[in-house]
Amino acid sequence: MKRISMILYPCFDSKSGKKVCTMTVLRDISFLWSMFHIIVFFLLLFEPSFPWPVTLTAGFAGAGVLLVVNVMTMFWQGSGIIMRAAFFTCTIPTLLLFFWLSKYRDGRFFFLFCLSDTLCFWILQITNFLDRMAGDTYLVMLITRLIAFPMVELLFWRYLRQPYLQLQRRLTQGWWLFAVIGATYYLLIMVTSVPVGRPMPGPEGLIRIVLVLILMPLTYLTVLRSLWRQMTEAQAQGELELLETRNRLAWENLRILQESSSALAQARHDILGNLGILQTLSQRGDYKRLDEYLSRLTRQTGEIVPLKISNHPIINAILTRGIERARSAEVELRLHIDLPDSLPFPDEDLSAFLMNLLDNALDAASLIPPGQPKWVEITMHIRGSYLFIEGQNTFAHIPEPDKEGGRFRSHKGAGHGYGLKIMENIARRYQSELQAEAGDGVFVARTALLMPKQL
Known part of the structure; x- marks a missing residue:
C-alpha cells in the first residue's frame, strides 16, 4: 500500500504514511517539461534520413515511452534516482533511436547528441541552483525552466539552426574529436550534478560544479567556432579552385574561339570556289568525285568547334x-x-x-x-x-x-x-x-x- 501511495502521490512519505508536501508536483511538471525539450533541442539541428513526418512520429513515440518509464522510476525510487540513472534510462535508448533515424551516422551525429543533451542538463543544473537559492520550493525551478527552454530554442532557431545545418552538410571531417570532447563534458556534468533533494556540497565541491557550468558553454562555443572556420576555409579554397578553373576554361575557350573564327573566315573565303567546283562537277556528271568533294567539305566543317x-x-x-x-x-x-x-x-x-x-x-x-x-x-x-x-x-x-x-x-x-x-x-x-x-x-x-x- 505504501508503494502504491508513493506512485499516486509523489509527496507521500513511506515512513510516516502521510503526505508531507504539495509542492513536489511543480518539480514533476518541470521534469516532464525538461524531458520534452531535450528532444526539441536535438530535432532543431537534426537531419533525418527519413521524411520528417516519419521522424517526428518515431522520435516522439520513442521519447514518450522513455518518459513514462522514467516518471515511473522517479515515483518508485524518488526524484534523485533520475540524475544517476538518466544515462541508462534516457541517454542510451534515445541515442540508439535517433542514430537509426539520422542522415549522418558518424561524428556529426554524436557531437549533436552530446551538444543537445549537455545543454539541457546545463539548464537543469542552473535552474536547480536558482530554486535552492530561493528556498527549495520548486516554484522558481518550474518558472525558470518554462522560460529558459523556449528562449534558448528560439535563439537556436533564429541564429544557429541554418549555419549549423550548413556546417553539417559541407564539413564531413573533424567531428569525431569534438564528439569526444562533448561526451566528456556530458559525463562531467552528470557526475558533478546535484540531484533535486540532495544536500548541496561543501565550498570545494560547489566551486567544481560552478567551474564545469562555466567551462561547458565556452568549450562548445570554441568548438563551433573552430568547425565554422574549417568550413569557411574549405569554401575559400573551393572558390579559389573554381576561379582557377574558370580562368583556365576562359583561356581555352578564347583559343578555341580564335581557331573557330579563323576556320570560319577561311571557310567563308573558300565558299565561292567550293561552290564553283561543285557546280562544274555536277555539270560534268562526275557524281563520284562530287560525292567525295562534299564528304571532304562536310568533314572539314565538322572539325570546326561550335562556339x-x-x-x-x-x-x-x-x-x-x-x-x-x-x-x-x-x-x-x-x-x-x-x-x-x-x-x-x-x-x-x-x-x-x-x-x-x-x-x-x-x-x-x-x-x-x-x-x-x-x-x-x-x-x-x-x-x-x-x-x-x-x-x-x-x-x-x-x-x-x-x-x-x-x-x-x-x-x-x-x-x-x-x-x-x-x-x-x-x-x-x-x-x-x-x-x-x-x-x-x-x-x-x-x-x-x-x-x-x-x-
Missing part, C-alpha cells in the same frame, strides 16, 4: 573544351544538352561534377586501340525537380570495383581515381546517388540532382 552548345556559360565552356579534347583523341563526342541559362546549383559543384564525368569518359575512350568504337555520350536535362546527368563511354579495360565501397577503380595509377568519389559526394549533397555500371563494353554513370530550392 555555343548550351545557354549555361559554365556548362558551355566545359563542353567546348571537351569537344576539342575528343577531336584530338579521335573520340566521337555525342552531346544531348537541353538546359536553361541558369541552374540553382553552385558553379563549383556543377563544374566539378561535369568536368570529372567528361574527363573520366574521354580518358577511358581514348585508350581504345584504333579501329574499335571510341565514343562518349553526355546527356543533361531537367526532369521535374531534378537535373538529370548521364555519361556513357566505351572503354578498353573493364573497370574493377574496389573492395571497400564497390566504387570502380582507376587504371591510371596512384594519384588518380578521385573523380567518381567527388561525383558521389556532390550527388549525395543534393539528395541523390551516383549510379555506375559497366557492361557490353560501355560504362555508364548517371545521377539526378535535386534542385536546391526543393530541399
Whole structure:
C-alpha cells in the first residue's frame, strides 16, 4: 500500500504514511517539461534520413515511452534516482533511436547528441541552483525552466539552426574529436550534478560544479567556432579552385574561339570556289568525285568547334573544351544538352561534377586501340525537380570495383581515381546517388540532382 501511495502521490512519505508536501508536483511538471525539450533541442539541428513526418512520429513515440518509464522510476525510487540513472534510462535508448533515424551516422551525429543533451542538463543544473537559492520550493525551478527552454530554442532557431545545418552538410571531417570532447563534458556534468533533494556540497565541491557550468558553454562555443572556420576555409579554397578553373576554361575557350573564327573566315573565303567546283562537277556528271568533294567539305566543317552548345556559360565552356579534347583523341563526342541559362546549383559543384564525368569518359575512350568504337555520350536535362546527368563511354579495360565501397577503380595509377568519389559526394549533397555500371563494353554513370530550392 505504501508503494502504491508513493506512485499516486509523489509527496507521500513511506515512513510516516502521510503526505508531507504539495509542492513536489511543480518539480514533476518541470521534469516532464525538461524531458520534452531535450528532444526539441536535438530535432532543431537534426537531419533525418527519413521524411520528417516519419521522424517526428518515431522520435516522439520513442521519447514518450522513455518518459513514462522514467516518471515511473522517479515515483518508485524518488526524484534523485533520475540524475544517476538518466544515462541508462534516457541517454542510451534515445541515442540508439535517433542514430537509426539520422542522415549522418558518424561524428556529426554524436557531437549533436552530446551538444543537445549537455545543454539541457546545463539548464537543469542552473535552474536547480536558482530554486535552492530561493528556498527549495520548486516554484522558481518550474518558472525558470518554462522560460529558459523556449528562449534558448528560439535563439537556436533564429541564429544557429541554418549555419549549423550548413556546417553539417559541407564539413564531413573533424567531428569525431569534438564528439569526444562533448561526451566528456556530458559525463562531467552528470557526475558533478546535484540531484533535486540532495544536500548541496561543501565550498570545494560547489566551486567544481560552478567551474564545469562555466567551462561547458565556452568549450562548445570554441568548438563551433573552430568547425565554422574549417568550413569557411574549405569554401575559400573551393572558390579559389573554381576561379582557377574558370580562368583556365576562359583561356581555352578564347583559343578555341580564335581557331573557330579563323576556320570560319577561311571557310567563308573558300565558299565561292567550293561552290564553283561543285557546280562544274555536277555539270560534268562526275557524281563520284562530287560525292567525295562534299564528304571532304562536310568533314572539314565538322572539325570546326561550335562556339555555343548550351545557354549555361559554365556548362558551355566545359563542353567546348571537351569537344576539342575528343577531336584530338579521335573520340566521337555525342552531346544531348537541353538546359536553361541558369541552374540553382553552385558553379563549383556543377563544374566539378561535369568536368570529372567528361574527363573520366574521354580518358577511358581514348585508350581504345584504333579501329574499335571510341565514343562518349553526355546527356543533361531537367526532369521535374531534378537535373538529370548521364555519361556513357566505351572503354578498353573493364573497370574493377574496389573492395571497400564497390566504387570502380582507376587504371591510371596512384594519384588518380578521385573523380567518381567527388561525383558521389556532390550527388549525395543534393539528395541523390551516383549510379555506375559497366557492361557490353560501355560504362555508364548517371545521377539526378535535386534542385536546391526543393530541399
